[in-house]
Amino acid sequence: MITLSAFRSVPPFAKGLVRDLRVRWALEETGQPYQTLRIGQDDKDTPAYRAMQPFGQVPAIDDDGFTMFESAAIVMRIAEQSDVLAPSDAAGRSRMIAWMFAAMNTIEPPIQNLTTIDLFDPNEDWAKQRRPQALAMAQMRLQSLAAWLNDRDYLEDRFTAADLLMTTVLRIPRQCDLVASIPVLEAYRLRCEARPAFKRALDAQMGDFEDMAA
Numbered sequence: 001m002i003t004l005s006a007f008r009s010v011p012p013f014a015k016g017l018v019r020d021l022r023v024r025w026a027l028e029e030t031g032q033p034y035q036t037l038r039i040g041q042d043d044k045d046t047p048a049y050r051a052m053q054p055f056g057q058v059p060a061i062d063d064d065g066f067t068m069f070e071s072a073a074i075v076m077r078i079a080e081q082s083d084v085l086a087p088s089d090a091a092g093r094s095r096m097i098a099w100m101f102a103a104m105n106t107i108e109p110p111i112q113n114l115t116t117i118d119l120f121d122p123n124e125d126w127a128k129q130r131r132p133q134a135l136a137m138a139q140m141r142l143q144s145l146a147a148w149l150n151d152r153d154y155l156e157d158r159f160t161a162a163d164l165l166m167t168t169v170l171r172i173p174r175q176c177d178l179v180a181s182i183p184v185l186e187a188y189r190l191r192c193e194a195r196p197a198f199k200r201a202l203d204a205q206m207g208d209f210e211d212m213a214a
């Protein structure tokens with residue numbers, strides 16, 4: 001059975017956003033059982049955990065002795081093992097991979113940049129100067145994404161692992177109306193989040209936090 005690493009506890013702003021959610025969602029979509037390895041700050045630097053995740057981050061997986069890290073790479077591995085999250089034709093899979101990279105490499109960085117400013121340094125002078133530019137960059141990328149999604153339900157002609165990743169990225173800026181103010185993107189996010197597998201994954205992540213708090 002797959003063992004997935006997750007944090008034992010996180011600050012409230014991170015609950016429901018920690019990147020093990022991506023893996024949980026993919027596993028729920030494909031119907032694979034898993035268990036969690038819940039780690040704390042002290043566990044991140046142990047040799048055993050660094051062997052699983054060289055940067056001490058979550059998520060990482062241990063799949064019957066095969067270990068792997070990077071949330072998108074893990075999601076891709078899961079998608080490649082099933083038709084549930086990936087098209088069966090080679091061209092369709094290549095298009096899915098392009099969008100997976102777009103989610104991680106084109107959309108997530110400007111969103112994360114803005115969110116980091118808002119959450120950690122909102123009152124710093126440098127942050128006040130930098131934020132308008134960070135906001136403009138994030139808006140520019142999201143407007144392009146909205147233009148692509150304007151007449152589509154999903155990034156391609158069906159839900160894939162790329163939509164799963166993109167949705168988790170669009171969830172990040174909860175501190176502002178960056179996504180909520182773009183109706184096409186908000187509708188897309190809600191459409192993907194309406195999938196029963198997403199709800200199960202989110203409940204599982206939140207439930208793990210609650211268990212440890214009890």
Ligand SMILES: N[C@@H](CCC(=O)N[C@@H](CS)C(=O)NCC(=O)O)C(=O)O
Nearest residue numbers: 017018019056057058059070071072
């Ligand atoms: N690129 C990595 C990023 C993982 C990541 O940023 N994980 C966060 C939690 S969402 C983390 O472990 N933060 C603690 C740290 O970086 O030490 C992935 O997608 O797996």
